[in-house]
Amino acid sequence: xxxxxxxxxxxxxxxxxxxxxxxxxxxxxxxxxxxxxxxxxxxxxxxxxxxxxxxxxxxxxxxxxxxxxxxxxxxxxxxxxxxxxxxxxxxxxxxxxxxxxxxxxxxxxxxxxxxxxxxxxxxxxxxxxxxxxxxxxxxxxxxxxxxxxxxxxxxxxxxxxxxxxxxxxxxxxxxxxxxxxxxxxxxxxxxxxxxxxxxxxxxxxxxxxxxxxxxxxxxxxxxxxxxxxxxxxxxxxxxxxxxxxxxxxxxxxxxxxxxxxxxxxxxxxxxxxxxxxxxxxxxxxxxxxxxxxxxxxxxxxxxxxxxxxxxxxxxxxxxxxxxxxxxxxxxxxxxxxxxxxxxxxxxxxxxxxxxxxxxxxxxxxxxxxx
Amino acid sequence: xxxxxxxxxxxxxxxxxxxxxxxxxxxxxxxxxxxxxxxxxxxxxxxxxxxxxxxxxxxxxxxxxxxxxxxxxxxxxxxxxxxxxxxxxxxxxxxxxxxxxxxxxxxxxxxxxxxxxxxxxxxxxxxxxxxxxxxxxxxxxxxxxxxxxxxxxxxxxxxxxxxxxxxxxxxxxxxxxxxxxxxxxxxxxxxxxxxxxxxxxxxxxxxxxxxxxxxxxxxxxxxxxxxxxxxxxxxxxxxxxxxxxxxxxxxxxxxxxxxxxxxxxxxxxxxxxxxxxxxxxxxxxxxxxxxxxxxxxxxxxxxxxxxxxxxxxxxxxxxxxxxxxxxxx
Numbered sequence: 001x002x003x004x005x006x007x008x009x010x011x012x013x014x015x016x017x018x019x020x021x022x023x024x025x026x027x028x029x030x031x032x033x034x035x036x037x038x039x040x041x042x043x044x045x046x047x048x049x050x051x052x053x054x055x056x057x058x059x060x061x062x063x064x065x066x067x068x069x070x071x072x073x074x075x076x077x078x079x080x081x082x083x084x085x086x087x088x089x090x091x092x093x094x095x096x097x098x099x100x101x102x103x104x105x106x107x108x109x110x111x112x113x114x115x116x117x118x119x120x121x122x123x124x125x126x127x128x129x130x131x132x133x134x135x136x137x138x139x140x141x142x143x144x145x146x147x148x149x150x151x152x153x154x155x156x157x158x159x160x161x162x163x164x165x166x167x168x169x170x171x172x173x174x175x176x177x178x179x180x181x182x183x184x185x186x187x188x189x190x191x192x193x194x195x196x197x198x199x200x201x202x203x204x205x206x207x208x209x210x211x212x213x214x215x216x217x218x219x220x221x222x223x224x225x226x227x228x229x230x231x232x233x234x235x236x237x238x239x240x241x242x243x244x245x246x247x248x249x250x251x252x253x254x255x256x257x258x259x260x261x262x263x264x265x266x267x268x269x270x271x272x273x274x275x276x277x278x279x280x281x282x283x284x285x286x287x288x289x290x291x292x293x294x295x296x297x298x299x300x301x302x303x304x305x306x307x308x309x310x311x312x313x314x315x316x317x318x319x320x321x322x323x324x325x326x327x328x329x330x331x332x333x334x335x336x337x338x339x340x341x342x343x344x345x346x347x348x349x350x351x352x353x354x355x356x357x358x359x360x361x362x363x364x365x366x367x368x369x370x
Numbered sequence: 371x372x373x374x375x376x377x378x379x380x381x382x383x384x385x386x387x388x389x390x391x392x393x394x395x396x397x398x399x400x401x402x403x404x405x406x407x408x409x410x411x412x413x414x415x416x417x418x419x420x421x422x423x424x425x426x427x428x429x430x431x432x433x434x435x436x437x438x439x440x441x442x443x444x445x446x447x448x449x450x451x452x453x454x455x456x457x458x459x460x461x462x463x464x465x466x467x468x469x470x471x472x473x474x475x476x477x478x479x480x481x482x483x484x485x486x487x488x489x490x491x492x493x494x495x496x497x498x499x500x501x502x503x504x505x506x507x508x509x510x511x512x513x514x515x516x517x518x519x520x521x522x523x524x525x526x527x528x529x530x531x532x533x534x535x536x537x538x539x540x541x542x543x544x545x546x547x548x549x550x551x552x553x554x555x556x557x558x559x560x561x562x563x564x565x566x567x568x569x570x571x572x573x574x575x576x577x578x579x580x581x582x583x584x585x586x587x588x589x590x591x592x593x594x595x596x597x598x599x600x601x602x603x604x605x606x607x608x609x610x611x612x613x614x615x616x617x618x619x620x621x622x623x624x625x626x627x628x629x630x631x632x633x634x635x636x637x638x639x640x641x642x643x644x645x646x647x648x649x650x651x652x653x654x655x656x657x658x659x660x661x662x663x664x665x666x667x668x669x670x671x672x673x674x675x676x677x678x679x680x681x682x683x684x685x686x687x688x689x690x691x692x693x694x695x696x697x698x699x
Binding site: 025026028052054056057058060061062064065066067068069070071072074076090091094098200201202203204205208209210211212213214 | 425444448457458460464467492
């Protein structure tokens with residue numbers, strides 16, 4: 001396909017194609033609904049592109065194969081859905097500790113347990129806080145449409161390599177299964193990528209290299225952890241991404257990411273038609289989370305109430321509360337996933353919030369007023 | 371005083387020296403442990419085959435996790451039991467590298483059974499050095515899947531009882547049933563003759579890898595005097611008299627590979643040409659643009675079986691609209 005052409009693709013397949021075009025030449029994936037098409041697509045095309053594809057015996061093996069391949073400096077990835085990501089936790093912790101860059105894709109489905117195969121956003125805590133044991137973070141990117149998913153796949157590999165960190169692309173079953181037009185604007189030749197100076201490729205004419213996470217000397221381990229934390233602070237400074245919509249005159253701010261941001265966007269349009277002043281804040285990275293940006297929007301725009309919309313029982317809402325630090329009330333509207341809220345349902349939640357707002361022209365409520 | 375007669379150190383012929391793959395570090399192993407000997411055999415083989423500079427070792431968790439301190443080759447240290455998976459990743463990414471795993475019996479025969487079985491089934495072109503000392507050494511002498519029936523350990527204080535704790539696993543024999551396993555041999559390091567045999571096995575396993583034959587594994591019966599509660603000499607005797615009675619020494623399997631799917635070339639690229647203009651990409655037409663313009667999204671039920679248009683326009687949304695009659699294939 002010539003670059004620059006607008007094509008209609010299924011989300012999972014667009015993501016896989018983007019990874020190939022980003023120079024990924026090692027893919028390891030275990031089938032799971034609703035992420036399976038990524039693995040199928042790679043099975044079909046990875047060898048054609050001169051890369052390696054293995055369908056391993058488990059997600060546990062998949063993530064460790066990623067460890068091995070990425071440890072040689074190659075762009076490597078795996079993709080799965082929620083229960084499979086849980087199985088990868090051990091490996092992700094090792095990857096983060098050994099600072100091996102890679103891409104992990106989670107096309108979220110509804111849990112807990114086997115749950116169901118329908119879309120959900122209930123792995124937010126896991127993605128941003130609990131992806132494995134120990135003090136570590138991974139960069140978490142949350143696209144809301146397929147073009148963004150394609151673009152973020154390219155960025156994921158660059159970020160992973162720049163910071164020597166695993167990057168998690170967190171999407172859900174809607175984004176994985178839906179079709180939308182996308183444009184691929186570039187293709188990276190893997191041969192043009194430089195071999196990193198830490199990769200294990202045979203100690204030829206240089207001292208041996210060890211990719212490892214074990215530090216038996218407590219002082220050495222603390223120093224290693226300190227350097228990891230210093231890296232995370234740099235990421236928090238430089239790599240925060242978000243997008244805002246219709247902030248002009250907004251009194252209510254919707255905060256949502258991924259598929260729920262799409263629903264929230266339509267609800268916002270419906271609210272505008274009814275003269276309810278609503279804006280939308282959409283994080284594109286959830287680690288690092290745009291705490292400062294969200295707080296500034298609330299302060300500068302005089303936002304009076306925040307409504308967080310998620311396909312979960314309320315997970316990102318905790319980060320929103322951390323961001324606004326009590327400057328305005330934060331409400332939550334969510335379906336547990338599996339069922340996706342219609343814009344009308346979100347509109348209803350917006351109306352409920354709007355009724356609580358003081359009438360236009362009235363002085364803002366002061367603390368202590370009831 | 372005159373200097374003693376004979377050649378100086380500088381001119382003396384070299385009779386024996388460390389292998390180049392040997393890092394000359396002080397060992398952390400207990401007295402009488404087998405790991406030092408086995409490490410040395412691996413280093414010798416890498417030297418003799420001249421592959422040190424293109425070798426990547428993969429260390430599992432156990433006493434030998436620190437093997438990268440003792441061998442002067444690149445290493446990856448990976449989660450417990452997962453070395454065959456990581457080695458798969460290394461070898462598939464870089465088939466030009468010589469890749470081996472070094473794993474104990476807890477690592478390989480307990481937590482890592484899935485990884486070793488499937489690496490063998492896929493006939494990954496790697497070499498596995500499997501060190502079986504019938505006990506968990508690093509954690510202090512607990513029962514391993516290889517602990518002999520009746521053998522005392524921290525977690526089988528009255529001796530392993532097969533009615534509640536199962537039977538020891540003969541890994542080499544188990545893997546021999548797999549078509550993908552090409553070369554499997556069990557050896558020991560109890561005396562010089564056995565060490566010679568063991569070295570030939572290690573060298574052969576690496577040679578097979580260089581020849582692209584596929585999966586090979588050398589199982590070492592190795593002493594752990596500390597956790598067996600024995601003197602080193604008694605530990606060696608126990609291997610010869612008791613352990614090798616349950617785990618017989620010798621070649622378990624050695625034959626030409628049956629399936630080497632990863633060496634099979636992909637069919638012609640003409641297939642790709644057709645595919646590109648069909649399924650891989652679907653160019654957006656005016657019709658699809660119009661469809662998308664009506665703020666609809668196409669949702670494929672899972673597994674690409676059929677598809678349907680679902681309205682996301684709030685005013686028109688009715689859950690009851692989603693009946694099967696709207697599905698289209």
